[in-house]
Amino acid sequence: MTTNPTLADLTTRAATARNAPTYGHDALITCDRLVRIFTTDGIEVQALQGLDLLVRDGELMALVGASGSGKSTLMNILAGLDTPTAGAARVADHDLLAMTPKDRLAYRRRTVGFVWQQTARNLLPYLTAAQNITLPMQLATRTTRKARKAQTERALELLELLDIADCRDRHPNQMSGGQQQRVAIAVALANSPAVLLADEPTGELDSHTAEQIFAAFRTANEHLGTTIVIVTHDQAVASEVRRTVAIRDGRTSTEVLRRSEVDATTGHETVVAREYAMLDRAGRLQLPAEYTETLGMRDRVALELEPDHIGVWPDDSDRA
Numbered sequence: 001m002t003t004n005p006t007l008a009d010l011t012t013r014a015a016t017a018r019n020a021p022t023y024g025h026d027a028l029i030t031c032d033r034l035v036r037i038f039t040t041d042g043i044e045v046q047a048l049q050g051l052d053l054l055v056r057d058g059e060l061m062a063l064v065g066a067s068g069s070g071k072s073t074l075m076n077i078l079a080g081l082d083t084p085t086a087g088a089a090r091v092a093d094h095d096l097l098a099m100t101p102k103d104r105l106a107y108r109r110r111t112v113g114f115v116w117q118q119t120a121r122n123l124l125p126y127l128t129a130a131q132n133i134t135l136p137m138q139l140a141t142r143t144t145r146k147a148r149k150a151q152t153e154r155a156l157e158l159l160e161l162l163d164i165a166d167c168r169d170r171h172p173n174q175m176s177g178g179q180q181q182r183v184a185i186a187v188a189l190a191n192s193p194a195v196l197l198a199d200e201p202t203g204e205l206d207s208h209t210a211e212q213i214f215a216a217f218r219t220a221n222e223h224l225g226t227t228i229v230i231v232t233h234d235q236a237v238a239s240e241v242r243r244t245v246a247i248r249d250g251r252t253s254t255e256v257l258r259r260s261e262v263d264a265t266t267g268h269e270t271v272v273a274r275e276y277a278m279l280d281r282a283g284r285l286q287l288p289a290e291y292t293e294t295l296g297m298r299d300r301v302a303l304e305l306e307p308d309h310i311g312v313w314p315d316d317s318d319r320a
């Protein structure tokens with residue numbers, strides 16, 4: 001028998017809900033039921049369909065997903081190049097739906113850095129590596145002689161950190177694709193952004209060079225503390241990060257977390273990966289297609305609450 005709540009119960013419940021931390025309150029990037037609809041020639045495409053994503057300060061994580069799943073749409077929104085149709089998106093305390101054009105420009109210059117797949121899109125061909133790196137610093141601050149000296153020093157530090165000091169005075173066409181991409185990372189880091197976004201940064205490179213690029217991202221993450229989000233098709237890159245989030249049909253679907261375990265007897269270290277499904281705030285869960293297909297689950301499943309887990313079984317109602 002259920003008893004009706006008293007007015008005092010309702011008041012307590014309302015106060016608890018009011019005082020509960022908001023979704024993503026401690027995250028650096030918060031996407032809350034993010035929607036992006038494109039309309040071309042009267043036809044609507046829902047590229048993002050209520051996507052939820054939290055990224056904590058200092059994370060290095062990968063986003064994966066089939067072509068057309070919405071990865072680039074999400075990156076363009078986080079980069080401040082596109083605006084969502086609905087939902088909420090915050091990056092380092094910037095509300096991406098409420099920025100004026102001036103805020104947006106400042107956001108793109110100081111809060112986020114980006115590296116694109118096409119190496120040519122990242123660098124100006126008529127500037128040297130060092131000049132490409134100092135340019136965003138010059139655009140972000142008034143340039144005095146003292147500032148110029150500090151900017152050159154920062155450019156050299158970044159070139160050194162990413163192991164490309166020898167490229168300092170070279171133009172992009174005098175560098176390999178991998179060197180260009182590492183200079184592009186240095187350009188993106190020039191103004192010490194809170195977040196570095198990279199869309200398929202190893203897409204045009206062979207696997208050995210891709211490894212060097214990934215090492216550069218890891219160095220930036222570990223030495224500068226930059227939060228890094230990489231969109232990738234590259235399984236090797238995806239399996240190197242601690243967290244890989246899969247996007248499917250414009251929503252986050254599953255997530256793989258990896259942690260190192262040391263064998264107590266041999267001292268041997270292994271990486272253990274575990275797949276998680278995302279549970280949204282309405283309690284909705286998306287089961288991986290390969291699981292549901294294997295067990296022939298469709299339309300309806302049977303649920304059972306156990307003390308420490310929930311069991312999900314194929315629909316057995318016709319056997320009852």
Ligand SMILES: Nc1ncnc2c1ncn2[C@@H]1O[C@H](COP(=O)(O)OP(=O)(O)OP(=O)(O)O)[C@@H](O)[C@H]1O
Pocket residue numbers: 038039040045046047065066067068069070071072073074
């Ligand atoms: N400017 C646009 N106008 C119309 N539709 C668009 C636009 N940009 C993206 N879309 C559509 O939105 C959906 C998501 O596209 P998006 O580029 O974000 O996918 P993606 O996961 O990055 O794919 P890929 O891995 O191929 O780059 C696709 O159906 C795409 O056709």
